[in-house]
Amino acid sequence: MAKRDYYDVLGVSKGASADEIKKGYRQKAKELHPDRNTDNPDAESQFKEAGEAYEVLKDAEKKAAYDRYGHAAFEGGMGGGGRPGGMGGQGDFGSAFSDIFDDLFGNMGGGRGGGQSRASRGNDLRYNLRVTLEEAFAGLQKTITVPTASSCESCNGTGAEGGSEPQTCPTCSGMGKVRAQQGFFTVERTCPTCNGMGQTIKNPCHECHGQGRVEKEKSLSVNIPAGVETGTRIRLAGEGEAGMRGGPTGDLYIFIEVREHDLFEREANHLFCRVPVSMAKAALGGDIEVPTIDGGRSRVKIPAGSQSGRQMRLRAKGMPALRGGGPGDMFIEMAVETPVNLTSKQKELLREFEELASDNNPQSSSFFKSVKSFWETMKG
Structure with missing residues (x-):
């Protein structure tokens, strides 16, 4: 054929x-x-x-x-x-x-003959750190305790007892992989003798059992810069897990979470504070004191006739910028408060005020004029 x-x-x-x-x-x-x-x-x-x-x-x-x-x-x-x-x-x-x-x-x-290095890099670690809004505003130095795999001091990270050196794996000749012919296939697998390390240890360290590292906790001092926010990531190079058999150490990543605050609400570098104001003060105007994130106080003037939701800005009283630039602003939002548990005298005075104040509520007048016009249109 x-x-x-x-x-x-x-x-x-x-x-x-x-x-x-x-x-x-x-x-x-x-x-x-x-x-x-x-x-x-x-x-x-x-x-x-x-x-x-x-x-x-x-x-x-x-x-x-x-x-x-x-x-x-x-x-x-x-x-x-x-x-x-x-x-x-x-x-x-x-x-x-x-x-x-x-x-x-x-x-x-690693392809043909790539093998694996006898020393492998340690894993990166993640640490979640919660801070208060005040701490995020001022920045702080904080000590944290991290469980990690550290280099074995007994064998200096080699995994071998008494300073002896690891030997080239006789099965894979240091490649970390072996090949086998299966029918028409050439199959490559991790070397079963050295588990892909390319080397074997005849006399493993009694402390780390040939791993070159041991589990322990370590304390680290971390600098948290002013202006951090939820999601900010801080990298500490070389503070992760130790590598296998003397390999390079991984990194530690600290992820910041800023707790919610009772008084302030954050939006980027700006702060918002909702302040209750009495009905009389909102109508007559006056001054109020409001807190600031640095622990201080600021005096704010309330214009006469202010309504709920009105905002006043305090410049540069917000959060500092993490990567340069000026600080944000603080916004005071008024919440006009309706009095409760009135005495008979107070009720009498409010009824008298209501009778005399028919033309002093512009929003009500405008609303009910629109309602009247709507009804007339629907009837027509």
Whole structure:
């Protein structure tokens, strides 16, 4: 039976690039693999045929010979360097599929021969820190206690007892990975002897049992700058977990949460304070004292005839800016308070005031005029 054209086997054109040839083989390898085609008795031979085609076309010299002489380039005496892959015309499927396997999965573990370093970086840690609004305003120095994995002092982080050195793993030769041929697949796995570290320890440290680090708590002094808000992240380089067997230490990230305040509501760098004002003071006007976030007081003038919701601004009385710039402002929002538990005398005076104040409530007058107009329109 005559051999099919290698380009037709991979489903690519004769002028296909190396990347297109690889892509064509990858698609055919997935499509024709025997494990996926148990009901197709020809799947195995077709899979081998694709491997043979790829083994030739991926090699520049073999491809040039094939383009010139066709299949005859690899049959007795032609200048093509013998049969493709040196496997009696069947192709080097382990090599061909291994190339694709590495392309798909190899980079996850460092590719061919990448292995793993015997020393691995420690994990980063997260610490959630709650502060009051006053602390966020002023900034503070705070001591925190963090549970972490620290470098073992007994072996100086090497994991080996008595200053001895780790040995190169005899199973993987220091690569951290081993390969095994399974049918047409070349499978790469973490070395079972050294667990991917590339080295073994004959005499593990009695304190850390060969890990190079131990679990302990450590205290750290943290500088919380003025102006922090919920979600602010502070990085302490090198204060995370110690690395395995002397590897670099991870970082510690402190996430700030600012507690809600009884008096102030924060919006970016501005503060809002809702202040109750008596009905008489709102009508007549006057001065009130309001608190500020720094613990001080400010006097605010209430204009006569003020309504609920009216705001007055105190400039630069808000929160400091975390990354430069001036401080925010503080806004006083008035809440006109209706008196309760009135005495008979107070009720009598309010009824008298109500009779005399028919033209002194502009919002009421405007509202009821609009209501009257609405009713008349609906009747019409």
